[in-house]
Amino acid sequence: MDIINIATIAFLGIILSIIIKQNRPDIAFMISIVCCIMILLSGISKLTSIMEVFENMQEIILIDEKYMKYLIKIIGISYISGFASDVCKDSGHTAxxxxxDIFAKVSILTISLPVVLALVELISEVVG
Structure with missing residues (x-):
């Protein structure tokens, strides 16, 4: 199973990082980053099946393609910003x-505004 491989990479990375951190904290941090990137790349390889599901959803509910693109962009921003934020926190750069995190939220809000506007227009058409 993929999750067993991912968990193994994470646990081995943590153990190795803890052992090496006593003598070489810089190397320990790099080990952590490499493990994170390996896990991230494993997740990216699953994107083709996710994209197929999105395409099927689009065909079933007849949603405009641009809205699906917005959704995919928002998911991408969430994952990438979460990864980058966690790396910064691990290295002690919480600010x-x-x-x-703030930039990601603003980006998501900016991308979602056309969807919100379309929803408001639809509601106003139905109501009045």
């Missing part, structure tokens, strides 16, 4: 992590 930078906070700025990444």
């Amino acid at each position: 930078m992590a906070g700025q990444i």
